[in-house]
Amino acid sequence: MKKLIAIILGVGALVAIGLGIALSLKSKEIKAHLEQTLNENFERIMANDALLKSWKPFVCEGLIRVSCYSKEMILGEKDKEGIFTLHNAGFDIHSIDNSSLQASFKIKDIKWNPIEQAQEEELELANLMSSSMPKKLECDVALKRNEDKLSENIQCNMKAANATYELNSKEIYQHSTFNTQNMANILENFYLKTMLAADNDTNDAYNDVKYAFDTFMLKAHNNGEFSKDMYKLYELQSKLQKMPYSQEGFAQYAKNINTLALIGTSLVLGDIYHEEMVTFGNALESYLIGQTHELGIHLSHQQNKELEFKSLEDFAQDSNLSHLFGDYTLTILSK
Numbered sequence: 560m561k562k563l564i565a566i567i568l569g570v571g572a573l574v575a576i577g578l579g580i581a582l583s584l585k586s587k588e589i590k591a592h593l594e595q596t597l598n599e600n601f602e603r604i605m606a607n608d609a610l611l612k613s614w615k616p617f618v619c620e621g622l623i624r625v626s627c628y629s630k631e632m633i634l635g636e637k638d639k640e641g642i643f644t645l646h647n648a649g650f651d652i653h654s655i656d657n658s659s660l661q662a663s664f665k666i667k668d669i670k671w672n673p674i675e676q677a678q679e680e681e682l683e684l685a686n687l688m689s690s691s692m693p694k695k696l697e698c699d700v701a702l703k704r705n706e707d708k709l710s711e712n713i714q715c716n717m718k719a720a721n722a723t724y725e726l727n728s729k730e731i732y733q734h735s736t737f738n739t740q741n742m743a744n745i746l747e748n749f750y751l752k753t754m755l756a757a758d759n760d761t762n763d764a765y766n767d768v769k770y771a772f773d774t775f776m777l778k779a780h781n782n783g784e785f786s787k788d789m790y791k792l793y794e795l796q797s798k799l800q801k802m803p804y805s806q807e808g809f810a811q812y813a814k815n816i817n818t819l820a821l822i823g824t825s826l827v828l829g830d831i832y833h834e835e836m837v838t839f840g841n842a843l844e845s846y847l848i849g850q851t852h853e854l855g856i857h858l859s860h861q862q863n864k865e866l867e868f869k870s871l872e873d874f875a876q877d878s879n880l881s882h883l884f885g886d887y888t889l890t891i892l893s894k
Contacts, residue, residue, distance in 0.1 A: 724777070731771050769870060770871050774857070
């Protein structure tokens with residue numbers, strides 16, 4: 560999803576940069592060019608990315624503040640039915656200059672498409688699980704260049720049938736060329752040609768770009784509906800397995816998920832944040848059975864430690880995270 564946000568924000572901001580008040584003088588020509596650029600790039604993306612099956616052309620409106628939206632995008636494997644349909648997906652550019660961008664990205668309606676051949680019990684199970692999937696999404700995006708560093712701040716709110724989700728992150732990219740480029744150059748050369756390029760179409764000029772993240776927060780909140788749906792899910796799974804079900808059994812079901820979560824995080828993280836992961840497992844168990852209504856994690860860089868930049872490839876492939884995450888504080892959010 561982040562890749563999709565970057566794609567349409569990057570293309571749109573690239574075309575809109577520097578237009579200012581002049582945009583109102585040639586609004587038809589500008590908007591037509593913006594629509595053409597977006598749709599041409601989505602043609603290329605669909606040819607190279609197995610995730611995007613189809614989309615309806617973008618339509619751009621507005622004068623100083625430009626908005627571009629596609630009425631429908633379908634995500635899924637090429638040779639199968641679409642898994643998700645996104646209605647009215649696009650962006651609003653609020654402000655842009657040589658060194659910064661303020662914009663918002665929205666998907667106003669997200670539909671999950673169940674597999675038609677699924678049996679009734681499988682559909683019921685899938686529908687229960689989909690009640691926790693976001694139905695709409697809105698993100699505020701801010702890019703800021705400061706010498707050779709580019710900071711990226713994203714704040715997202717997502718609403719599901721039985722919960723709401725909040726995601727905040729601050730990431731920083733570092734490269735010598737940022738110091739001499741304006742936001743239009745960075746969007747075109749870095750985001751579009753490098754970050755979003757196909758594997759065989761990358762920009763070698765940014766092979767040595769460095770990356771670090773400052774903060775990351777993901778939080779879920781519900782008013783009690785989530786636990787009720789989880790019990791229905793447990794009940795349905797028990798029926799499918801021809802097993803008895805009860806409130807006591809549901810409590811054990813939640814405890815088993817707690818244990819599995821701890822095992823899974825231990826396999827990935829080893830001894831890193833072991834106490835925090837125990838706390839998270841207990842918080843997850845309480846959230847599942849409805850004792851608490853908020854669950855999340857907040858990872859923040861320690862202010863007394865120097866932010867460590869690594870190449871994107873090294874960061875993605877490094878399996879030994881202890882030397883990196885030793886500089887970060889992990890807080891479990893639960894109430």
